[in-house]
Amino acid sequence: xxxxxxxxxxxxxxxxxxxxxxxxxxxxxxxxxxxxxxxxxxxxxxxxxxxxxxxxxxxxxxxxxxxxxxxxxxxxxxxxxxxxxxxxxxxxxxxxxxxxxxxxxxxxxxxxxxxxxxxxxxxxxxxxxxxxxxxxxxxxxxxxxxxxxxxxxxxxxxxxxxxxxxxxxxxxxxxxxxxxxxxxxxxxxxxxxxxxxxxxxxxxxxxxxxxxxxxxxxxxxxxxxxxxxxxxxxxxxxxxxxxxxxxxxxxxxxxxxxxxxxxxxxxxxxxxxxxxxxxxx
Amino acid sequence: xxxxxxxxxxxxxxxxxxxxxxxxxxxxxxxxxxxxxxxxxxxxxxxxxxxxxxxxxxxxxxxxxxxxxxxxxxxxxxxxxxxxxxxxxxxxxxxxxxxxxxxxxxxxxxxxxxxxxxxxxxxx
Numbered sequence: 118x119x120x121x122x123x124x125x126x127x128x129x130x131x132x133x134x135x136x137x138x139x140x141x142x143x144x145x146x147x148x149x150x151x152x153x154x155x156x157x158x159x160x161x162x163x164x165x166x167x168x169x170x171x172x173x174x175x176x177x178x179x180x181x182x183x184x185x186x187x188x189x190x191x192x193x194x195x196x197x198x199x200x201x202x203x204x205x206x207x208x209x210x211x212x213x214x215x216x217x218x219x220x221x222x223x224x225x226x227x228x229x230x231x232x233x234x235x236x237x238x239x240x241x242x243x244x245x246x247x248x249x250x251x252x253x254x255x256x257x258x259x260x261x262x263x264x265x266x267x268x269x270x271x272x273x274x275x276x277x278x279x280x281x282x283x284x285x286x287x288x289x290x291x292x293x294x295x296x297x298x299x300x301x302x303x304x305x306x307x308x309x310x311x312x313x314x315x316x317x318x319x320x321x322x323x324x325x326x327x328x329x330x331x332x333x334x335x336x337x338x339x340x341x342x343x344x345x346x347x348x349x350x351x352x353x354x355x356x357x358x359x360x361x362x363x364x365x366x367x368x369x370x371x372x373x374x375x376x377x378x379x380x381x382x383x384x385x386x387x388x389x390x391x392x393x394x395x396x397x398x
Numbered sequence: 399x400x401x402x403x404x405x406x407x408x409x410x411x412x413x414x415x416x417x418x419x420x421x422x423x424x425x426x427x428x429x430x431x432x433x434x435x436x437x438x439x440x441x442x443x444x445x446x447x448x449x450x451x452x453x454x455x456x457x458x459x460x461x462x463x464x465x466x467x468x469x470x471x472x473x474x475x476x477x478x479x480x481x482x483x484x485x486x487x488x489x490x491x492x493x494x495x496x497x498x499x500x501x502x503x504x505x506x507x508x509x510x511x512x513x514x515x516x517x518x519x520x521x522x
Contacts, residue, residue, distance in 0.1 A: 170439035193439060195403055204512055213433070215403040219515035223522050224411035226515055228419065231406045231446060251519045264411060 123282060129248035134179070134200035142180040143206055149182060155238050155278045155315060156183040158306065160190055162276040162319050162329055163234045171233035174268070176221055176277075177240025179203040181212035187236070188213045195232075197221065222257030227268040234274050235265060241279035241318065245286050255293060262297035262320075269322045275299075277318040290318060300325050307333035313341040366391035399513050402443065402487040405452050407513070409499035409506075412521050418499055420451035421506070425459045425495035429511075433488040440484045441474055452486070461490050 124133050141148055165171050171192045175184050178196025180203050187194045194214040198204055204216050219226070222244055244258050265275060281287045287303060294301070299320040307313040308331065319328060333341060361367035369391040377383045409418035449469045456462040465482060473479060497506040497513055504521070507514050 170436055170442065172443065193402075195406070199516070201512075205510070208510055208512070215400045216512045217399075217403070217515055218512050220517070223517050226408050226411045226418075227406045228408055228448070249519065251522075260411075268406075 123242075123280075125243050125246050129246075130243045131199045131201070134203045136202045139180060139200065139202040139206045142182060142203070143210065152182045152238060153186060156186040156236065158315070158332075159183075159236045159238060159276040159278055159317065160186060162304065162317060163236065163274050164329075165190075165192070165234055172231065174225075174227075174232045174235040174265075175214065176235060176237035176265075177243070178207065178214070178216065179238075179240075181207035181210055181214065181216075183236060183238045184212050184214045185210075197225070221261045222252070224260045224264040225268055227264075229267045230270045232269050232273060234276075235269060236275070237277040237279075239278060239280060241277045241290060242281060242286065245282070245289065255289060258290065258293040259297060262294045262299065266298045266322060271323045273322045274301075275318075275320040275322075277320075279316060279318065281316055287316070294318065294320055298322075302328050304329055305331045305334070307331070307341050309333070310341050399492045399508055399511055400488055401452060401455055401490055401492075403513075404455055404492070404497070405447050405487075407497065407515075409501070409504065412499065412502065412504065412517060415499065415501050418501060420448065420455065420500065422498035422500060423455050423458050423492060423495060424498065425492045425508075427493040427495065428459050428461070429491045429493050430489050431491055433484075435481060435484050437477070437480050437484075440480050440487070443487065444469070444473055444483065447487075456486055456490075459490070459492065461486060 127133055142152075143149075163173075168191075173187050173192045173194040175187065175194050175196040178184055178194075178198050179200070181196060184194050184196050184207075195217065196204075196207065196212075196214050197217045197219045198207075199218070199220050201218055204218060207216055221240070244261060245254050246252075247254055269275065279290070281290070291302060299322065301318070301320040304317045304319050306315040306317065310333070313333075317331075361371060370386060373383050373386065373390075404421065404423065407421055409415050409421060412418065450467075453462060453465065453467055456465070463482065463486075465486070470476065470479060491511055492508055493511045495508050497508065498504070499506070
């Protein structure tokens with residue numbers, strides 16, 4: 118990710134998500150797969166009651182990929198997005214939920230207590246940017262979180278997957294959310310994997326609840342399923358061993374090996390390699 | 399836009415609006431789509447609805463039918479009534495028209511069934 122410029126640095130969301138970008142969300146299977154996985158996890162974090170059809174708010178619903186997961190779980194949803202191109206893709210896909218064009222930072226326009234939960238996939242980081250002269254990120258975030266707080270029912274939860282650029286952003290977001298009355302915090306899945314690492318903000322309405330544990334952080338739990346484990350282990354063993362003592366046999370062998378790799382002429386290893394010479398010599 | 403969503407929408411997020419509810423509907427195109435009937439969901443939603451504003455919204459687009467203006471009792475067992483409410487909430491869609499803020503008269507246009515709730519900078 119580091120080499121690619123972050124989308125929110127390129128243009129405001131309503132301009133960045135134009136028709137070409139929106140098209141990717143129907144044609145690029147890798148993008149679709151990642152989005153679906155993250156939505157599944159977000160729905161899991163909501164811990165909605167089983168077998169009860171709930172009313173869910175999807176913030177930054179885009180082309181309705183996340184909404185389809187909600188529909189599969191038997192919930193009804195209303196989606197909000199700022200990009201009309203993304204919403205037209207959602208219309209084409211004939212998603213079940215109701216769609217709305219709106220800006221999260223201007224506040225949500227719903228009656229209090231209407232939703233049982235809210236999900237948001239890869240949208241929250243956009244609020245950290247000031248795309249217009251009048252935008253103050255902290256203010257917009259507070260307006261967003263306080264209106265969200267009021268439109269969620271008591272006992273409701275909100276799960277946001279987002280890509281924070283740095284730790285200050287995480288701090289800013291959680292600070293504004295807690296100021297708006299939410300409890301909760303950040304859950305990180307697979308914190309040791311650069312690829313599978315996902316950051317979720319889980320917020321509760323009313324009452325302190327136990328924050329769920331991120332995947333891959335429980336003791337005894339090993340890494341990402343389907344990913345190779347070894348790189349980490351190999352490094353650790355090497356670090357524990359350290360470099361061999363100078364002038365020792367190991368050090369000489371390693372040096373010879375290194376020079377052999379460099380293509381230099383090196384005498385073959387034998388049982389005499391690294392031995393002290395006799396005194397009389 | 400479904401009438402269920404309309405029932406939840408306000409214009410309170412605008413500057414200077416106190417209640418902003420209910421939003422008026424001026425519809426130029428209304429469509430009916432088929433949605434799976436889920437009695438549990440309808441039962442769960444009815445207590446949360448503003449029944450009066452649902453009736454007036456349905457009336458303004460000419461879809462009220464024979465629904466009572468007052469919410470009847472024992473709704474859980476009244477399948478006929480639940481089906482009618484389901485039809486009204488989920489299956490009637492406003493495709494194009496305007497939502498109107500009751501206090502400022504600000505119009506929120508609906509295109510392709512998507513209401514545009516974006517505000518200008520001076521309205522935030």
